[in-house]
Amino acid sequence: MISQNSLYLVPVPIGEKGETGTAIRSVISACPFFITEEIRTARRFIRSIDKEKNIDLCTFAEFNEHNCNKGTAEIEALFADFPVAVLMSEAGIPCVADPGWQVVRLAHKLNRRVIPLSGPSSVYMALMASGIQGQRFMFHGYIPVKREARLRYLRDMEQKIRTDMATQIFMETPYRNNALMEDLTNSCNPALMLSVSAGIESDLAFTATKSIGEWKKELPDLHKIPAVFVMGI
């Protein structure tokens, strides 16, 4: 059932309403080696999928923004011991807006079969729900924090909407979402469309799409709510 000499890329539900399909369940049940952003939450997710699995017999490697600069040497050594591995993000799909792609690069170098499984991504769920064109788009991840750099970045995205004819997708750390909405509505062209998807896969999930001029009249409260922003024409 499970493919040997392989790396499975496993999406994790984003909110409490997320579900996990049978392909992912069987991989998680069978796999002894997990590369994760955070071991504690990965163990909890595996437990929720398979109550019978002896997690204490599994091997875990943490790979995240804090230790990825040390490279993938530890994981390369562990690959030698484990013909099957799972790569998981904290939530959503691995390798988008996280450093997991370096583990995938290593797997290709070692001639492992890389097997992506489908699941939720806040980025594509926000894009599909935005009502803004998805034929051409650019994803930026987290945009700069410092004021000058951020305003320059917003101007650059506005320009890309015109010159590349590409929808722009970006995020902010949730406790700075309200400040980002203020910057967007104060500095971007009021005719641009801005879509906000917040609380994806949770009971409070919503997507609202308005012109920036409309948003400026009444700002939403997004404080500490994970959100993805989609901007275009």
Place this chain on the structure above:
Amino acid sequence: MISQNSLYLVPVPIGEKGETGTAIRSVISACPFFITEEIRTARRFIRSIDKEKNIDLCTFAEFNEHNCNKGTAEIEALFADFPVAVLMSEAGIPCVADPGWQVVRLAHKLNRRVIPLSGPSSVYMALMASGIQGQRFMFHGYIPVKREARLRYLRDMEQKIRTDMATQIFMETPYRNNALMEDLTNSCNPALMLSVSAGIESDLAFTATKSIGEWKKELPDLHKIPAVFVMGI
């Protein structure tokens, strides 16, 4: 269970190994109105999900690249009759690389709740499996067909890899995949990394990532196999 005054965005499996979760199944079973790229395949998909559903009592509207220029007037009229609607693509998620986003825009205008459900997207599955960075990326959809425009387009993507530090993702009509591989290996910097994901969610699915110089030594046969290309450093 199903939310009234809403538009559900429903992903469709890409290959024969794809599966559909319970949230999508219950929406499909309950919904009487489907907006689809092609009615015939949509009916087949609905039948595969719910053998009991009386599909002849359902209403279908086709919305695709051939008729989207006529606008969304027909769909706006049908929305008045149906408080719940499903928007589906031919395969994968709606609104990415298809005109479905115009239906979503209409739903926002009419103050419908837009509810994205998660499922497979060949674009993000190719990106996560590529081993090329996914912190910043640009999706281009289908790139130009004519030789001059195409070569210019490839040069422009190469430049975006450097200036935007963004991974580039693109597609081609499957019967032109081999010609695209020739153009890529003949005209792009051999040091760039190129990932090819073909046959996603099928038994023949594979992702291979090599430098363009490596690819040039042995071109894959991708003729008529749906594929997504990911290029970066």
